[in-house]
Amino acid sequence: MSSHKAVPHPCAADKIRSSARELFYNQGIRAVGVDEIVQKAGVTKPSLYRAFESKDGLTTAYLIDYQQTFWGRIDAICHNHPDNPRAQILAYFDDLALRAAQPGYRGCALTNAIVEYPDPDHPVRREAARLKHEIREWIQQKVSNLKANDPDLLTDGLILLIEGVYTAGQVFYPPGPVIKAGKLARLLLQSSGISADQE
Template sequence: MTKIAPETSQDIPEHHRPYGPGPRAAERIFDTARELFYREGIRAVGVDEIVTKAGVTKPSLYRSFKSKDDLVAAVLREVELGFWDRFEAAEAAFPGDAKAQMVGYFEGLAARSGGADYRGCALSNAVVEYPDRDHVGRAVSQAHKQELRDRLRAKAEQMGASDPKALGDAMMLLIEGVFTSSQMFEDDDKPALAVVGAVKALIEVYCR
């Protein structure tokens, strides 16, 4: 009787192969969780779904992350880094011109919000999902929003606004409005498309 050699990891197609422990598995888990959390919502996605979609074992996840909450925090911190990359890119495009920097940021935001897969800001969504202020996901998101508020007020002051706090807060409301309204309306009729004109009007009123 001919013996059939056991299937090895090298024989399994890449998209069906469980990833072993180590950096590669951690990256696979992280990328899968980030996609699922954004598309489906953090609380709607369980550990079992993450490991199945990532093609890893559950022990691999817990070797890389202490818990689902630990994974949530890691994903949200990376989301925050991406946010600041875009914000600071607008600053770099218009050195020393706070008005142009903010208009540039809002132009990019309006363009991104038109995507079919756009679900707003993952950090804003996390605040809604976690009403408990002690939850790590809420804490990461809350700290980010406070820093954003501070930076927007600083931008308003650099513009010479008559009331920097009010203008900064108004710009924050516009940003959060884009994040929320973009999930409610069709791509070709989103209120977010009007946000660039709105921020220009606000700046003009406060910086006369």
């Protein structure tokens, strides 16, 4: 008798999420229809509506999945630089610089969703904004553990740098200015009185 366990097949909802993530990120949310998603996933349209109720529901799930990828990167960075907020911040920007300098980079899914959905009351826009605030809170918490001259100014500067990388990575031919994100983050920290001896 074989001792191998059967490998579970992805359920329809998982296939839909995976297909939607690829299509939404590469083409834009509004540009992709439900028919295209289910065709790529190899499932039926009722399967999508049973799992997510609507395209907006699927889009919200897509944004949450995208944010989980972000937190996965952050967890790895914190594991590699324990109890060192300065090194964690810089490791994030060094990694972002490399990712944003790759051909085909499409920026941040949350930022893109906010641009696509200008109505602040739209559920997709609200969810994207909520997740964006989580990222700002992470930066703010890291900065609060450093002896910055002006913690609020430094937090805002780092957030503006992040958002600038998301856009510039799509505008300029690789590697473009985004490759310097880590160097710029170091300048921001230095200008706020945070030196390498805080590592």
